[in-house]
Amino acid sequence: MIVLSEKMEVLVHCGVHGRVAVQLAEIAEEKKVKLHIASGGRQVSCNSILELLGLALVQGTRISVLVRGDRAEDALQAVRKLLMGETAS
Amino acid sequence: MEPDNSTDSRASTCEPQTLFGIGASPGIVVARIFVLKKHTHRTVWKRLDSGQVEEEINRFLRAAEQAESELRELRRTFAGDLADALSIIDSHILILKDQMILERTVDIIREKEINVEWALDQALGRIKKRFDTIADPYIRQRYVDVKNVVDRVFGLLSGHEEDVLTGINEKVIVVGHDFSPEDTLRMQTENVLGFITEEGGMTSHTAIVARSLNIPAVVGLGDVTRDCVSGDTIILDGFFGRVYLHPTPDQLCQYREYDRQHRNFSEELALYIHLASETLDGHRVRLAGNIEMRDEVQSVLRYGAEGIGLFRSEFDYFNCDQIPDEDMLTSTYSTLVSTLAPMPVTIRTLDVGGDKFSRYLPDSGIRPGVERNPALGLRSIRYSLREPALFRTQLRALLRASVHGRLRILLPMISSLSELQHVKGILLQVKAELTRKQIPFDTNVELGIMIEVPSAVIMADSLAKAVDFFSIGTNDLIQYSLAIDRGNQYVAHMYEPFHPAVLRMIKQTVDAGHGQGIEVSLCGEMAGEVVSAAVLFGLGLDELSMRPSAIPHVRRILRRSDYGQLVELSHAVLSCNDGGEVRNFLTRYLPSTYPEEFGCR
Numbered sequence: 001m002i003v004l005s006e007k008m009e010v011l012v013h014c015g016v017h018g019r020v021a022v023q024l025a026e027i028a029e030e031k032k033v034k035l036h037i038a039s040g041g042r043q044v045s046c047n048s049i050l051e052l053l054g055l056a057l058v059q060g061t062r063i064s065v066l067v068r069g070d071r072a073e074d075a076l077q078a079v080r081k082l083l084m085g086e087t088a089s
Numbered sequence: 090m091e092p093d094n095s096t097d098s099r100a101s102t103c104e105p106q107t108l109f110g111i112g113a114s115p116g117i118v119v120a121r122i123f124v125l126k127k128h129t130h131r132t133v134w135k136r137l138d139s140g141q142v143e144e145e146i147n148r149f150l151r152a153a154e155q156a157e158s159e160l161r162e163l164r165r166t167f168a169g170d171l172a173d174a175l176s177i178i179d180s181h182i183l184i185l186k187d188q189m190i191l192e193r194t195v196d197i198i199r200e201k202e203i204n205v206e207w208a209l210d211q212a213l214g215r216i217k218k219r220f221d222t223i224a225d226p227y228i229r230q231r232y233v234d235v236k237n238v239v240d241r242v243f244g245l246l247s248g249h250e251e252d253v254l255t256g257i258n259e260k261v262i263v264v265g266h267d268f269s270p271e272d273t274l275r276m277q278t279e280n281v282l283g284f285i286t287e288e289g290g291m292t293s294h295t296a297i298v299a300r301s302l303n304i305p306a307v308v309g310l311g312d313v314t315r316d317c318v319s320g321d322t323i324i325l326d327g328f329f330g331r332v333y334l335h336p337t338p339d340q341l342c343q344y345r346e347y348d349r350q351h352r353n354f355s356e357e358l359a360l361y362i363h364l365a366s367e368t369l370d371g372h373r374v375r376l377a378g379n380i381e382m383r384d385e386v387q388s389v390l391r392y393g394a395e396g397i398g399l400f401r402s403e404f405d406y407f408n409c410d411q412i413p414d415e416d417m418l419t420s421t422y423s424t425l426v427s428t429l430a431p432m433p434v435t436i437r438t439l440d441v442g443g444d445k446f447s448r449y450l451p452d453s454g455i456r457p458g459v460e461r462n463p464a465l466g467l468r469s470i471r472y473s474l475r476e477p478a479l480f481r482t483q484l485r486a487l488l489r490a491s492v493h494g495r496l497r498i499l500l501p502m503i504s505s506l507s508e509l510q511h512v513k514g515i516l517l518q519v520k521a522e523l524t525r526k527q528i529p530f531d532t533n534v535e536l537g538i539m540i541e542v543p544s545a546v547i548m549a550d551s552l553a554k555a556v557d558f559f560s561i562g563t564n565d566l567i568q569y570s571l572a573i574d575r576g577n578q579y580v581a582h583m584y585e586p587f588h589p590a591v592l593r594m595i596k597q598t599v600d601a602g603h604g605q606g607i608e609v610s611l612c613g614e615m616a617g618e619v620v621s622a623a624v625l626f627g628l629g630l631d632e633l634s635m636r637p638s639a640i641p642h643v644r645r646i647l648r649r650s651d652y653g654q655l656v657e658l659s660h661a662v663l664s665c666n667d668g669g670e671v672r673n674f675l676t677r678y679l680p681s682t683y684p685e686e687f688g689c690r
Contacts (some may be wrong), residue, residue, distance in 0.1 A: 007617050017228055018180040018294075025183055049180065050216055051187040056223040 003071040007064050011084045016057035017062045020082060027078045035070030035079070090518050105335050106308050110285070112330030113296035116305030117348045117354075118283040119341060123257055124319045125265035129444060135204040140624050142202055146195050149205040152245040156238070157185055163271055172296045177234075177270045184238045189216055213239050234294060257281070257390035262325050264314055270294040276304060283325045285332055287313055307332050354685060361641040362393035364648060372624055372652035376644055377435075378637035379612055386428050389635045393644070396432040396635020399499070399560065399612040400425060402439055402483070406450060415489075422490030428492025435560065435634070437499040437539065438483055442468025451476050464574065469502035474511060484519045491531035499560055503538040505543055509555055537607075541565035546594045549601035559602045560634075563613025567591055582596045585668035592624065592663055592671070601628045609633055619686055620675065621645045627659030648681060654682070 012020055023078050024046040026033040035046040039061055044051035057063060063083075115446065119545040136162055164178045184190065190212055207689045213235070220232040259265070260280045267288040268276075273295050276284065281304065289308035291294050305327035317323065317334050324333035324344045333340055367373045377398030378389035389397060405413045407420055426434045441450060460466040471488050473480035487498050498516075509524035516545035517535065523530050537558035540546055546566070553559065567586055568575060575584045587593070595611065610632030615621045617635030622643045625633060635643065658678065679687040 014227055015225060018231055019176050020553045022176065022180045022183055045551065048188050049183040050187045050219075053228055054216075054219040054223070056225055057226050058228065072252065 003066070003068050004072045004076050005064060005066045007058060007062065008075060008080060010057045010059055010061045012082065013059065015059045016052060016055070016083070018049075018053075021044065021046075021052045023053065023082055024052065024079065025049055027075055027079060027082070029047040031069065031075035031078065033067050033072055033075045035075060036066040038064040050067060059088070068077060105333065105337050105340065106316070108313060108316075108332040108334065110307040110310035110313075110330045110332065110460075111290055111296075112327045113289065113293070113308040114299035114304055114306040114327050116283065116303070116325075117337075117344060117351055118262055118305050118325045118327075119322065119344050119348060120260060120262045120282045120325075121320055121322050122264050122285075122317060123261040124314055124317060125263065126314060132206050132210045132630065133204070134207045137198075137202045137204060139202065142199055145205055146198050146595060148246070149194060149198065149209070150191075152205075152242050153185060153191060155245050156241045157182060159241070160185070160271065160657075162275060174270065174274055174302070176299065177294045178274075181234060181238050181269075181271070184235055185242070189222055190235075190239065190255055206243065209239060209242065209246075227467075230290075230293065233267075233288075234270075237271070241269070262323060264317060266293050266314060270298045273298040273304075274302070278303070280507055281472070283327065285310055285313055285325060288310055293297040337499040348455035350685065356505065358641045358645060361644045361648070362391075364393075364644065366395060366644050366647055368626070368647055368650045368652045369656070370652050372655075374630065374647060375632040376612070376640050376647075377433075377632055378640065379634050380637070383424050385637070386425055389429070391642045392637040394432075394637055394640055395621065396632075396634075397429060397434045397436075398632055400434060400436040400611055402436055403441060406439060406441070411564070412450065412479065415486050418483060419489045423493050426490050426496045427493040433535075435497040435499050435537070436487060437501050438470070438480070438487075439473055440469045442466060442472045442482040448653075453480060464568070470500050470508065470512065473498045474508070474515075477515065483521055484516055485523065488520065488523055488530035488534060489528060491534040491671075492529050495535075496531065496538075497535040497558065498536055499537050499539060501539045502541060502565070503552070503561070504542040505544065506548065506555065509538060509552060513555070540598050541569065542569045543594070546570075546598055549598045549602060553601050553605035553607055556607065558608045559598055561595055561598055561609065561611040561613070561630075563591065563595075563611060563615045566594065566613070570594060585677075586613075586621060587624075587662070587671040588668040589663065589665050590672060592628070592659075595625070595630070596628050596659070596663060598641075603629065608632065617643065619643065619646060620679070623650060623655060623679065623682070624659060624662055624675070626650060626652075627655035627657070627662075629656075629659075646686065649683060 010016060014023070022033065028046045036043050037046060037052065038065065039055050039057060042055060046052055053079065065075060065079055069075065114139050160178055160182050164175060175611070193212040194208045196203065197203070197211050197586070198205060201208070217232060218233055220229055223229040257280050261280050263276065263281050263284040265284070265286055267286050268284065270521060273284070282306040284299070284616060286295065286308045287310055291310065296306065296308055300609065305325055307325055307327055307330050310332060322334065322341070324336050326332070336344070366376045375395045377396040378392065378394035379399040380386065380397060381404050422436060425436070467475065487496065489609060490496055499514055500509070512650050513536070516568040520532070521529065535557035538545070538552060539561055539562045540549060541562035543566070545552060549559065563586060566582060567573070567588070570590055571582050571583065571585065571588060573584045575581050599609045608631040611625060611630050612634040616633040617639035618627065619642055622633070623646055626647055633643065662671045662674060665674060
């Protein structure tokens with residue numbers, strides 16, 4: 001079990017809205033990790049799309065990402081890619 | 090929601106009435122309407138005996154399960170190219186299974202020993218409270234999705250027939266308070282010609298689905314269900330967001346004609362893909378495409394573009410796990426240039442910074458969020474000059490690709506002559522280096538600059554002596570000259586492409602370029618708008634570059650114009666005092682000159 005945490009900034013256009021939230025949940029499921037995001041003093045699990053939307057992660061929000069699982073590095077990389085807006089979206 | 094078939098005496102006595110909403114999906118429909126009155130779920134409170142709790146929880150889980158299988162079934166039915174619509178269903182499935190709904194409702198039932206409906210309503214209330222505090226309107230609006238999903242479960246719990254569309258057995262326009270994206274999706278297979286809702290906006294999921302299904306729709310119409318009854322014939326104009334209730338026979342006749350014309354028109358536009366881009370009196374303007382990925386080159390050809398007027402080169406830098414090397418860039422640029430040859434391909438050098446950044450790029454010590462004012466900060470050519478190694482790699486790749494056809498190098502955001510001279514110095518060094526290594530390149534490769542900073546407009550006559558072409562980037566030029574950030578909701582309404590200041594700057598740039606015998610093109614969003622096309626032609630631009638799909642329509646306008654008249658039009662708008670005046674003028678001028686495009690309304 002690997003535990004990783006990284007601070008990053010939400011750069012994806014329009015922030016974490018419906019589609020991005022779905023993709024975060026998919027990353028957690030696909031890589032079989034526990035994925036948490038903390039912002040503004042609240043930490044939520046990416047399994048809950050509603051908790052995640054509730055964080056109101058607009059573009060420019062600074063967040064901490066916490067990943068637990070054997071493929072944590074893999075998952076963190078995917079999250080980075082998604083939130084830093086580096087995929088064609 | 091349930092069909093409302095009650096007869097209403099108002100219907101026959103009502104005067105013609107025009108309602109203004111938001112055109113969420115384009116198209117015109119004249120048809121009878123089918124009104125769905127909002128069905129309110131009255132939530133009753135019921136205390137359970139301890140023995141009933143588990144059964145009540147099971148009742149809830151069964152309803153949730155059924156809702157999920159319905160969503161999955163719908164997803165299967167529509168698997169295909171409706172990516173936007175499908176991702177919305179995916180998010181609804183996740184919402185349905187969310188702990189804030191599922192677990193919390195079960196917890197409430199167990200703790201308070203009350204019925205599901207009440208518990209679910211409580212859970213929903215807490216979610217609403219959370220969403221209400223979100224400042225960002227786009228994320229806040231997602232509460233509508235939560236409500237859609239929960240309403241579905243409520244419907245199943247109450248045993249109501251949830252299919253809002255049953256009972257429709259003729260071609261109709263459906264009118265309702267609001268539809269879930271799922272309901273909208275199912276309208277495709279039903280007899281639904283269009284729909285109207287009281288709620289919603291351009292970015293509501295319902296609107297997105299309607300557009301991807303090509304169902305004309307007007308949303309945000311207030312209390313429309315109060316004012317009409319099933320069976321009324323109405324006119325729905327999805328282009329302008331208008332609905333005509335109780336239309337006069339004349340209006341009906343007129344709109345049926347518009348509808349027919351519009352259908353013919355779409356077919357006719359396809360003919361313009363292969364025609365020359367010239368006015369009735371033979372004045373030529375090159376119509377080119379804006380693209381950002383090499384895969385898009387086919388669409389440029391498909392819509393009959395005469396070149397690529399703007400290739401945004403950022404994609405290669407943002408979409409791999411490292412900085413692209415020279416060979417990779419050369420391959421992208423060569424593909425474009427050789428595919429389009431002998432037509433010109435204009436490639437803009439890296440335009441990052443501001444809101445666009447990639448973690449793989451050298452950060453120059455500056456990361457997003459650090460600059461207080463990124464729009465005025467280290468971006469675009471300024472960044473390239475600060476990272477010379479990166480910039481030289483791109484220039485080498487561009488030069489190497491130049492042997493395959495006609496490549497034009499475009500420098501973004503130049504704001505002074507010395508900055509331009511600096512770049513030209515680097516370009517000379519890179520050329521010398523290639524010559525030394527005996528790597529072939531086109532020694533006469535054209536070099537141009539974006540005109541998107543007001544200082545470049547004012548100094549255009551002097552800059553024109555140092556380059557081979559100008560390309561006006563209206564998006565940034567408008568932002569910088571009107572001091573408006575279009576992404577800022579408080580001032581976005583003041584972003585006005587028809588501001589005479591903007592039009593005069595375009596004119597000044599064209600005159601300065603032509604004074605030195607160089608070509609001037611324009612590649613902002615404005616280029617692809619049919620409303621601005623005639624004005625831009627009249628200002629004397631040599632090339633308009635736009636999203637490829639807009640080309641046939643813009644070409645049609647050009648081919649129906651007389652250049653002398655276009656120039657007169659440009660003089661008229663240049664002498665207007667503000668953007669509103671320009672728009673008023675165009676509202677009068679365009680319909681009489683281009684009746685097929687603007688004559689309808």
